Amino acid sequence: MSTSEAIAYAVKQANVDVIAAYPITPQTIIVERLSEYVHNGELDAEYIAVESEHSAMSACVAASLTGARVFTSTASQGLALMHEVLYLASSLRCPIVMAIANRALSAPINIHCDHSDMMGSRDAGWVQIFAENGQQAYDRIFQAFKLAEDEDILLPVGVNIDGFFLSHAVEGIATISDSEAATFLPPRKAKYYLDYSMPMTFGAFALPDWYFEIKHQVVEAMDRVPKKLAEIEETYYKMTGRKYDHVGVYKTEDAEVCLVCAGSSAATAKFAITRLREKGIKAGLLSIRLFRPFPVESILLHVKDVKALIVMDRAMSPGAPSAPIAQDIKATLYDAGLNIPVANFVYGLGGRDISAAEFESIIMKIVESLKAGRPIEKGVMYWGLRA
Amino acid sequence: MASVKTTTLPGGIINRPGSTIDYKTGTWRVKRPVVNLDKCIGCLICWIYCPEPAIIKRDDGKIDFDYDYCKGCGICSLECPTKAIRIVEE
Ligand code: SF4
Numbered sequence A: 001m002s003t004s005e006a007i008a009y010a011v012k013q014a015n016v017d018v019i020a021a022y023p024i025t026p027q028t029i030i031v032e033r034l035s036e037y038v039h040n041g042e043l044d045a046e047y048i049a050v051e052s053e054h055s056a057m058s059a060c061v062a063a064s065l066t067g068a069r070v071f072t073s074t075a076s077q078g079l080a081l082m083h084e085v086l087y088l089a090s091s092l093r094c095p096i097v098m099a100i101a102n103r104a105l106s107a108p109i110n111i112h113c114d115h116s117d118m119m120g121s122r123d124a125g126w127v128q129i130f131a132e133n134g135q136q137a138y139d140r141i142f143q144a145f146k147l148a149e150d151e152d153i154l155l156p157v158g159v160n161i162d163g164f165f166l167s168h169a170v171e172g173i174a175t176i177s178d179s180e181a182a183t184f185l186p187p188r189k190a191k192y193y194l195d196y197s198m199p200m201t202f203g204a205f206a207l208p209d210w211y212f213e214i215k216h217q218v219v220e221a222m223d224r225v226p227k228k229l230a231e232i233e234e235t236y237y238k239m240t241g242r243k244y245d246h247v248g249v250y251k252t253e254d255a256e257v258c259l260v261c262a263g264s265s266a267a268t269a270k271f272a273i274t275r276l277r278e279k280g281i282k283a284g285l286l287s288i289r290l291f292r293p294f295p296v297e298s299i300l301l302h303v304k305d306v307k308a309l310i311v312m313d314r315a316m317s318p319g320a321p322s323a324p325i326a327q328d329i330k331a332t333l334y335d336a337g338l339n340i341p342v343a344n345f346v347y348g349l350g351g352r353d354i355s356a357a358e359f360e361s362i363i364m365k366i367v368e369s370l371k372a373g374r375p376i377e378k379g380v381m382y383w384g385l386r387a
Numbered sequence B: 001m002a003s004v005k006t007t008t009l010p011g012g013i014i015n016r017p018g019s020t021i022d023y024k025t026g027t028w029r030v031k032r033p034v035v036n037l038d039k040c041i042g043c044l045i046c047w048i049y050c051p052e053p054a055i056i057k058r059d060d061g062k063i064d065f066d067y068d069y070c071k072g073c074g075i076c077s078l079e080c081p082t083k084a085i086r087i088v089e090e
């Protein structure tokens, strides 16, 4: 099945209570399949067909506050339209799970993949996970609900899939049975929820005397995510034999140059690295699978001895000294006292494909600079841009 | 990254109805109203206009203030028909 269908199937098996969604390319298939499941009676859930993504997320927040298990999906302009409500979801501690089929932002209007949509919302207090393929996306849906609904976390989770490259890619997916799903993910048990019989106030006004502390709760919960996700993954691994960790690691042990990327490009980069290894080039790969919270500890385990890092960003940050992932990598290195040069490339905007051969050239460019003792270019380089 | 423990519920949830009474808006005040009881005719116009429950009706029909909640806006002084309320520095 396609990644979109795999996600919809996982959401059905997760037995969600409420789906509020608005269709947008390239995630439409996800919510289409879910509406079919509800219509056919295969999934006993409220499907709220709203008039915009702003309303979709608003309905999700309200539903989540009643203690329901809630799912939605969006992309690009849809995520941008949700923007203000994303902050409500995290600050009101709503464990909503949302699939984001990463797509470029207008203008020019474009329906293809890049990560600009999610990067624009990266500070909204959502846990953000990148899937590299359909299997990861399927498995992460269950883990995302379990993580989000944990009383120590209570944060919304975004599961990111590259628009078209993943959303529309068809592959064989190993599924879990409905009973395994039910054991791994029992119905949500909220401690505080909207209920006439025990009135509570959600979303009360907070003045300067409390606003800061309530916002800081999101940071505290984020700090607990890496450990909690590792525990959840361990349980899932025992059931399925599949485990993804916070970063995907490939041939980093003796690597001199390590490439960092996120999403479906990881597979392409892996292929390039395999070929370079055959030629004796010591290259490795770190794929960012957990982006928020940024997996600082996991990254540091693998980069201490590299001579240079290549960070590939599929989003730009105009005017910033680095693109989003490189900013976080540089902060990670700086705090650890590591002065490792970072070559930052922005690539593949608006769905422009990147080939294994291109990854090879990128890595070779840096390998040759190191060999010749040339300094690594600072700032942001734009890969594949017409001269 | 050090975590600071907060004493609020997740998301600032308030799980007890009627808790606004605990929020002493009097702390906002920089000036306070003072009544001249000789001028006060007990019309309670100030009571109607006060945006907080800060005007207290006395047994003799005149008024007093609840400084725990009076935020010092001065509306009572403006509305009083006999100019019985003065606003003074805290
Ligand atoms: S100053 Fe304002 S808050 Fe205080 S008693 Fe007068 S009207 Fe009420």
Ligand code: SF4
Pocket: B035, B039, B040, B041, B042, B043, B044, B045, B046, B047, B062, B063, B079, B080, B081, B082, B083, B084, B085
């Ligand atoms: S408005 Fe003036 S006169 Fe009337 S009750 Fe208040 S203080 Fe007294």
